[in-house]
Amino acid sequence: xxxxxxxxxxxxxxxxxxxxxxxxxxxxxxxxxxxxxxxxxxxxxxxxxxxxxxxxxxxxxxxxxxxxxxxxxxxxxxxxxxxxxxxxxxxxxxxxxxxxxxxxxxxxxxxxxxxxxxxxxxxxxxxxxxxxxxxxxxxxxxxxxxxxxxxxxxxxxxxxxxxxxxxxxxxxxxxxxxxxxxxxxxxxxxxxxxxxxxxxxxxxxxxxxxxxxxxxxxxxxxxxxxxxxxxxxxxxxxxxxxxxxxxxxxxxxxxxxxxxxxxxxxxxxxxxxxxxxxxxxxxxxxxxxxxxxxxxxxxxxxxxxxxxxxxxxxxxxxxxxxxxxxxxxxxxxxxxxxxxxxxxxxxxxxxxxxxxxxxxxxxxxxxxxxxxxxxxxxxxxxxxxxxxxxxxxxxxxxxxxxxxxxxxxxxxxxxxxxxxxxxxxx
Numbered sequence: 001x002x003x004x005x006x007x008x009x010x011x012x013x014x015x016x017x018x019x020x021x022x023x024x025x026x027x028x029x030x031x032x033x034x035x036x037x038x039x040x041x042x043x044x045x046x047x048x049x050x051x052x053x054x055x056x057x058x059x060x061x062x063x064x065x066x067x068x069x070x071x072x073x074x075x076x077x078x079x080x081x082x083x084x085x086x087x088x089x090x091x092x093x094x095x096x097x098x099x100x101x102x103x104x105x106x107x108x109x110x111x112x113x114x115x116x117x118x119x120x121x122x123x124x125x126x127x128x129x130x131x132x133x134x135x136x137x138x139x140x141x142x143x144x145x146x147x148x149x150x151x152x153x154x155x156x157x158x159x160x161x162x163x164x165x166x167x168x169x170x171x172x173x174x175x176x177x178x179x180x181x182x183x184x185x186x187x188x189x190x191x192x193x194x195x196x197x198x199x200x201x202x203x204x205x206x207x208x209x210x211x212x213x214x215x216x217x218x219x220x221x222x223x224x225x226x227x228x229x230x231x232x233x234x235x236x237x238x239x240x241x242x243x244x245x246x247x248x249x250x251x252x253x254x255x256x257x258x259x260x261x262x263x264x265x266x267x268x269x270x271x272x273x274x275x276x277x278x279x280x281x282x283x284x285x286x287x288x289x290x291x292x293x294x295x296x297x298x299x300x301x302x303x304x305x306x307x308x309x310x311x312x313x314x315x316x317x318x319x320x321x322x323x324x325x326x327x328x329x330x331x332x333x334x335x336x337x338x339x340x341x342x343x344x345x346x347x348x349x350x351x352x353x354x355x356x357x358x359x360x361x362x363x364x365x366x367x368x369x370x371x372x373x374x375x376x377x378x379x380x381x382x383x384x385x386x387x388x389x390x391x392x393x394x395x396x397x398x399x400x401x402x403x404x405x406x407x408x409x410x411x412x413x414x415x416x417x418x419x420x421x422x423x424x425x426x
Contacts, residue, residue, distance in 0.1 A: 036099055038102050050069045172379065181308050181318075182320045184320055187355075203279065206279060207255040210258045212283050213284065215260070216260050217260045257275060278317055279318050286340060369393060371391075
């Protein structure tokens with residue numbers, strides 16, 4: 001009964017709006033009503049389409065011209081609506097409010113229908129429902145306000161997050177753009193986790209969420225202590241470093257949250273929405289799970305990749321997913337070597353690949369354990385290329401090398417450097 005009442009209300013409202021358009025001499029009023037995409041009743045849509053055809057050919061025509069395009073029943077309906085209109089002026093003043101009400105009704109009806117269809121299936125999650133709701137909420141602004149939003153925000157600087165590695169940030173035109181997804185790929189033991197932790201260490205002032213599926217949160221903090229505190233990683237791992245030193249190193253990272261007990265992507269998305277971080281790391285994507293079942297790992301990774309892409313856009317943060325490379329990537333890794341590639345290669349705005357030849361050829365005495373190459377293999381917003389790095393295993397630290405072979409200093413804020421100098425007991 002409620003559904004029939006809703007349909008009757010929508011039909012009556014749509015006919016009343018069309019009658020207002022025929023009686024009005026205001027071009028803006030006619031445009032609003034004829035351009036309105038949320039007419040949902042069969043009769044309302046049918047009459048609107050016929051009137052639009054007349055409007056295109058005779059924009060200044062009076063109501064008699066429009067009525068001539070309708071069949072007899074439609075003419076009677078419209079004439080009755082125009083006769084019962086109390087006042088053209090009052091009707092016009094209420095157009096925006098009536099359109100907004102119709103738009104909300106149409107959106108809610110579609111939302112109910114989509115959720116109802118989803119509930120029939122056996123394999124759906126809370127995140128699927130949330131996605132439907134998010135898309136419904138966005139649909140109006142996408143259709144109506146996207147250009148105006150672009151104009152309104154044009155003078156606002158594009159927000160970026162610097163990695164803290166100067167040469168890489170230069171290639172990235174300042175840093176990683178918010179609302180994007182990047183992939184850091186490497187073979188096992190090359191140091192992709194360490195590289196991610198170095199980026200964290202370079203950004204003490206922003207809110208960072210680090211999902212560590214392979215290492216415990218304690219191991220991540222140990223790496224940070226070794227890097228920032230310039231102490232032996234072996235000592236940091238055994239917790240032999242002076243506690244005051246550890247406190248001085250880590251106290252600046254109160255905006256960092258490390259989570260090591262969540263493996264399902266749907267749960268990660270919920271946490272991202274709640275925490276609202278600036279930067280997210282996922283270490284690493286091949287071992288991320290889902291509440292859904294998939295026929296292959298490739299399908300699972302593709303689903304996870306698409307979900308992360310949507311989440312980054314919706315929450316306006318940067319998501320960096322760490323990824324294994326296939327065994328065939330020993331010599332010269334490319335983004336096509338991303339394990340279970342396809343979705344990762346397609347959805348990533350940035351692809352960063354690390355190569356340390358020593359890891360795959362330790363018997364070669366000519367190769368140093370420190371020799372590292374970073375390859376920016378995909379960058380939707382700028383240049384790609386390679387950067388030479390020096391890997392310091394003792395301190396779990398990657399450093400860029402300039403042309404002379406000297407390390408390039410990582411970016412640190414002056415206040416942060418002063419805090420360390422004053423507080424560290426060495």
